[in-house]
Amino acid sequence: xxxxxxxxxxxxxxxxxxLDEHEPDRQRRRRxxxxxxxxxxxWHVQAVAATRVVEIxxxxxxxxxxxxxxxxxxxxxxxxxxxxxxxxxxGNLDRAGVTAELVTADGGAWLGACPPGSVDxxxxxxxxxxxxxxxxxxxxxxxxxxxxVVDNAVSHVEQxxxxxxxxxxEPGWATALVPLGKGQLVSVAAR
Numbered sequence: 001x002x003x004x005x006x007x008x009x010x011x012x013x014x015x016x017x018x019l020d021e022h023e024p025d026r027q028r029r030r031r032x033x034x035x036x037x038x039x040x041x042x043w044h045v046q047a048v049a050a051t052r053v054v055e056i057x058x059x060x061x062x063x064x065x066x067x068x069x070x071x072x073x074x075x076x077x078x079x080x081x082x083x084x085x086x087x088x089x090x091g092n093l094d095r096a097g098v099t100a101e102l103v104t105a106d107g108g109a110w111l112g113a114c115p116p117g118s119v120d121x122x123x124x125x126x127x128x129x130x131x132x133x134x135x136x137x138x139x140x141x142x143x144x145x146x147x148x149v150v151d152n153a154v155s156h157v158e159q160x161x162x163x164x165x166x167x168x169x170e171p172g173w174a175t176a177l178v179p180l181g182k183g184q185l186v187s188v189a190a191r
Contacts, residue, residue, distance in 0.1 A: 001042065001069055008096055010035070012062050032062040033125060033151055037181025041123065041149060042070045044186075048147050050121035051076030054114075056107035057126035057151075058082035061089030061096075067123065068098035079103060081110045082126070111137035119143065125151040132162035139170070142189040154183025 016030030033041070045053060045067060053071050058064050058080040071078045078100040080089070086102040093100055103110060107126050111134055119141045124131060131138075131150065142148060148167070153160045154177070164185055167175045172190025177183060 005065070005069065005096060005098075009038070009062065009065060012060065012065070012092060016060060016062060030060050030062070031125075032059060033066070034181030037151065037178075037184055038063055038066045040178060040180050040184065042066045044147070044149065045070035045076075045121055046073055048121060049074055050147065052118060052120045052143075053078045053123070054111075054119050054121070054141070055080040055123045055125065056082075056111070057124065058084075058086060058089045058102060059125075061092040063123070063125060064089060064100055064102075065093060065096045065098055068093065068096075068100045072098060076120070077101065081105055081107050083107070108134040108137060111141050114141040116140050117143040117146075119146055121147045121149065123149045123151070128152055128156055128159035128163075131160065132166055135163060135166045139189070144189055144191040146189045148185075148187045148189070150185040150187075152182045153177055153185035154179065156182070160185060 013032055013035055016032040020030055051074050053067055055067055064080045068078050080100050081103045083106055086104055090102055150160055167173055167187045173187050175187040178186055
């Protein structure tokens with residue numbers, strides 16, 4: 001990642017952090033991925049050579065930019081889904097010089113419409129309490145050997161726990177915790 005894009009991301013993260021400190025409504029906060037976790041996710045996309053990447057939870061596009069830069073290096077494409085308006089994220093992606101398909105929709109419903117095995121890497125950073133209900137769609141959408149990454153696995157362990165239990169009970173799936181940022185639960189789909 002070049003220095004100009006890194007500086008832009010640092011400024012965007014700092015702006016989000018400042019906004020979050022003074023915003024009482026959780027739904028209006030940026031809730032951006034932490035920089036160390038974002039850098040790891042950028043690396044992970046490239047390490048697993050993911051070309052079909054989906055993010056659920058766009059916000060202002062901070063993690064979307066990291067993912068878009070990574071898939072640009074793998075020759076892939078990124079789709080980011082959020083229930084909120086994507087105007088701010090689109091502007092930030094344009095300023096960053098990266099591309100992604102931005103979709104305004106419910107993440108679970110959108111995943112449910114994905115063709116089986118069509119996703120190489122799925123990043124979840126949305127309403128954690130809904131993830132376990134999305135499990136059938138997640139399992140179907142991920143290709144065999146695909147990677148699932150779930151943010152907030154340490155900071156909101158009780159909200160991520162129902163999905164984590166499903167993952168650990170699923171035959172052939174390997175799951176681990178990456179202790180970066182607010183904790184990244186990583187699971188590899190059964191082959």
